[in-house]
Amino acid sequence: MSRAKHSFLLAALTFAVYANSLSGALVFDDQQLITHNPQLINIRTLGDVMALASGPRQLLISSYGLNFYISRLDTFSYHLFNVILHAINSILVFYIIHGLARGIPSRDYVALAGSAVFSVHTLLTGAVSYIAGRSSVLCATFYFAAVLFFLKALDADQPVKRAVHLALTLVSAFLAWQTKQEAITLPLLLAGIVVLRSEKLNWRWIAPLAATPVVVLVVFREQVAQLYVSVMSNKVLVAAGFERVLEPAAYFRTYLTAVVGYYLPRIVFPMHLSVDPQIDEVQYWYSPEFLFSIAVLGALAWAALRYRKEQPLLSFGLAALFISPLTAYVVLPLADVVQEHRAYIPALGAALLFAAAFQWIAKRHPQRKWPALIAIVLVFSVMTVARNRVWANSITLWSDAKMKSPNKPRPHFNLGQAYQDAQRMPLAIEEYQHALALKPDIHAAYSNMAAIYLDSGQLDKGEETLLKVTEIAPDFTEGFINLAVLYLRRQQPDKALPAVDRAIALNSDSFAAHFNRGEILTLKGDLQEAVKSYSRAVYLRPDLPSFRLSLAVAQMRIGDNAAAEKELQSLTSSTVSADAYRQLGILYMDRDADRASQFLQQSVQMRPAFLDARHDLAILYIKKREFEKAAEELRIVLNQKGDYGPGVLNLALAYEMAGKVNDARQTLRQYLEKYGQSGGPFVLQAQQRLANLRP
DSSP, X not given: OOHHHHHHHHHHHHHHHHGGGTTOOOOTTHHHHTTTOHHHHTOOSHHHHHHTOSSTTHHHHHHHHHHHHHHTTOTHHHXXXXXXHHHHHHHHHHHHHHHHOXXXXXXXXXXXXXXXXXXXXXXXXXXXXXXXXXXXXXXXXXXXXXXXXXXXXXXXXXXXXXXXXHHHHHHHHHHHHXXXXXXXXXXXXXXXXXXXXXXXXXXXXHHHHHHHHHHHHHHTXXXXXHHHHHHHHOHHHHHHTOOOOOOHHHHHHHHHHHIIIIIHHHHHSOOSOOSSOOOOOOOOTTOXXXXXXHHHHHHHHHHXXXXXXXXXXXHHHHHHHHSSHHHHGGGSOOSOSOOGGGGTTTHHHHHHHHHHHHHHHHHHOGGGHHHHHHHHHHHHHHHHHHHHHHTTSHHHHHHHHHHHOTTOHHHHHHHHHHHHHTTOHHHHHHHHHHHHHHOTTOXXXXXXXXXXXXXXXXXXXXXXXXXXXXXHOTTOHHHHHHHXXXXXXXXXXXXXXXXHHHHHHHOTTOHHHHHHHHHHHHHHTOHHHHXXXXXXXXXXXXXXXXXXXXXXXXXXXTTOHHHHHHHHHHTTTSTTHHHHHHHHHHHTTTTOHHHHHHHHHHHHHHOTTOHHHHHHHHHHHHHTTOHHHHHHHHHHHHHHOTXXXXXXXXXXXXXXXXXXXXXXXXXXXXXXXHHTTTTOTTHHHHHHHHHHSOO
């Protein structure tokens, strides 16, 4: 089989295994990455995409920008891009193994075996099926390309070819760094390859490569220091009531133990994977599990050097596994000790180790080499397809995590949030209560439960909860937002405004805070400032039609009809199209009655039970002296909502102006008989109108 056919087979295998991931929803950090990113979500042109190519991780962010330009928030293109990259990486892994397997019998088979396992390995779903996992997948594309070009440079028999391949190595390494800074381990891996391939140490190659990460850290020391401080503070999760990042020494012990206890077993056989596994802190340097991990890592390092001549693929595999981001993360304490997408680049080492295993099978049991490969690929494929279903949405993802880490509060909290987003409130409260039973000071859980209380009308209970949250967690943005919403619902804008301003002071990019500030200012009658707040909310989340509708209504109220009409016209094909047509009808009510009528008719056609739009249409018919049409619309309104006072008054007016005084009198009397004791605001008007009707 030619190498081109090998590449096609690997691509086909990748797409077959990951086909069911293409419809996955935004999960975990995907929302923060895409919908909460103002730069990304305001992309309109390819020029906007190109403008993203600056700053850290510019290639990665630009790739997301291209996806947003292509399909907005439809996740298909995002997942397709990840799968394409994974297919490319599988092919690169094939050529890397092929290049390292010089002189090995069944070289093509060994390379295909290792890369096929890489293609379907279930541990990698945390990078491929997870949109935010692209940071590792895209970095790996350039990382693996650099390794491949470096191997070609080492094998080049002409100085020009060697120079070209070294130049391509540098370009690929730079692009890997621009994608994700974990590529800093690449020069060390290249130095390791030189050491393992050489009869004697060639310091002309090794020294510059080994020194490169140090030089990079010195050159970018300010950025690295800022990143370190930011990661250590972990402000968002700490403000929400979750754990602080482990101290560096404790993190070092815990992470190395997790490398041996979590990652290595799952590289061999990927069972019990979880987006949020339970990883216990290793408290002491003399803890048995830490000492055991050090012994295992030491033994594997010894094996890499000991068998570099007899079993080169084994040695290269161990080197690629440990001279990689897998161990590099030990120096940067992170909130999550384990995240499976970090194993993506180290999986090159796993592919080499599997290649070494299949080399042994091909040598000792040649008749079983293909059945063995097919069996492993088939088992991993079935597991990967199943794991893709877990990544399909937030409920399946966090249900799986909760099942595997029942004593960890965050899976319960995140599952509760997923249920809340899906409007499954009883289940949400149940999960929040589980989380609080495990960790009673999760402020975010109390805040989210209070939001549920608000939606169910339990304002007093919600206020009590939120006042406690904002007192004990003065840096938690969502607590103040929910408190502002509570006061807004109570029509208390003077209390709501300080709460929402505090939320904005904590997080100036909180779209919910800016939107609710607009609502509060509208209630206070400060429409000019309300427009500014709505505009900021729309900039932060232009994908939310309700925000844009509120902005347009506020613009109408301050007399900016041109801006309002432009916004409303853009909403006529959105989920709030009926509301947009109604507001356009109101906008044209006093300017062009016929056009206003068309807009209002369109509104009620789209939503037949839209009582406000029907009432507006009836008022327009009264102005046009089309009394029968007005009465028809108002009768529909009152059939659905008999206590709708404005509808009663205007129906009586339509009858009266049409000369049907008895019908007008009967309409008012029926309303007063049914609702006269309710004390509603329109009862007195109905009584006065009835008294004024001539006999």
